[in-house]
Amino acid sequence: EAGVTQFPSHSVIEKGQTVTLRCDPISGHDNLYWYRRVMGKEIKFLLHFVKESKQDESGMPNNRFLAERTGGTYSTLKVQPAELEDSGVYFCASSRATAGGQNIQYFGAGTRLSVL
């Protein structure tokens, strides 16, 4: 079974440009999450999809960030326009639907975004 895959693994862009990150979750996982780790800090939650619906987007920093999951399969996270403080590692994770059970989230290797 393939794990969570993220593309690209590394992106270097200039301030003001647009970048789109992609995440392919584990097949059959309804839950998809985006997290971000800024250097020196902890991994922080951005948002959570259940299938194609945004369940919780309270961690999104501002309206320059747009996440989509059309069709409930892969997801994209677009940053437009990128600012210097957006630099960090963006992780995607997925998990099966849970009904009060354990919610093991499987992570991708992340996309390292550098905004210059």
Next chain:
Amino acid sequence: ILNVEQSPQSLHVQEGDSTNFTCSFPSSNFYALHWYRWETAKSPEALFVMTLNGDEKKKGRISATLNTKEGYSYLYIKGSQPEDSATYLCAFEAGGNRLAFGKGNQVVVIP
């Protein structure tokens, strides 16, 4: 704001020695406590998910305990090996699925 603290932030361990470190988390609204093992540029690997007070889980030489009443979890590595070098991440789940992470315990095992 969910405050998850891990200590020590980093530690060096001689090969063959055992070690442990701590994760503290809010004792209210507890749903689950997750431990991950993470090597830079790789995917964080799920080690344990613990939900009940007093839970103890083991995976090879690594084990973890949980105290939800006082809000802490310990991770133990027995007989450390160089391949144990990694950052160990603790994450608190209050329900709603989102995880609140600590900064991690960075472990370097010296051969």
